[in-house]
Amino acid sequence: MSIQSKAAREKFSRLRQALLQLLDEMRGLVEPFLSDRPVVKGTVYELKRKCGKPGCKCAQGQLHSRMVLSASERGKTRLRVIPRGFLVDIQKRVRRYQELRRARARVVEIHRQMLKVMDQMEAMRREELPSPGKDRNGSGDFRR
Numbered sequence: 001m002s003i004q005s006k007a008a009r010e011k012f013s014r015l016r017q018a019l020l021q022l023l024d025e026m027r028g029l030v031e032p033f034l035s036d037r038p039v040v041k042g043t044v045y046e047l048k049r050k051c052g053k054p055g056c057k058c059a060q061g062q063l064h065s066r067m068v069l070s071a072s073e074r075g076k077t078r079l080r081v082i083p084r085g086f087l088v089d090i091q092k093r094v095r096r097y098q099e100l101r102r103a104r105a106r107v108v109e110i111h112r113q114m115l116k117v118m119d120q121m122e123a124m125r126r127e128e129l130p131s132p133g134k135d136r137n138g139s140g141d142f143r144r
Contacts, residue, residue, distance in 0.1 A: 003124055012124050019117045022110050029103045029110070032096070039097035040090060042071030044082065069094070 003009050048063035050056075058064055067082045069090060082090050 008124060012121065015117050015121050015124075019114060019121070022114050022117070026107060026110050026114075029107050032100055032103055035096075037096060038093055039100060040069065040071075040093035041097050042069045042094055044069055044087070044091050044094050047079065 003012050044067060046065050047068045048065045050058040051064055053059070067087050069080045069082055071078055071080070
């Protein structure tokens with residue numbers, strides 16, 4: 001290795017350890033993507049609204065409520081009513097989707113950090129070739 005000083009070797013060792021730690025974290029984040037369990041894009045929430053009929057209870061403040069799934073489709077937000085009995089299942093699928101998206105975002109961040117560490121390691125190892133006639137052994141051969 002061309003890293004000569006003790007301080008530089010220690011820094012290189014810390015960079016190597018940082019790279020390995022990032023790789024370990026990356027492995028854990030990939031696990032959810034290996035599952036074949038279904039996911040649903042969106043957010044589940046309770047929608048309360050008035051129906052507009054003058055004699056309805058909602059006109060006096062008791063709004064109608066339904067659980068809905070809100071998701072973006074082709075750039076527009078769509079609401080879908082969740083049928084009774086499916087709420088828990090849909091919530092689990094939405095939670096898995098949101099976990100995948102968070103893991104994906106973290107993978108992107110880790111990738112950036114890994115590239116930064118790799119660039120630093122490369123810079124520490126890089127050498128310039130000596131000018132012709134000025135090589136170490138005087139033979140024109142750059143091998144060590």
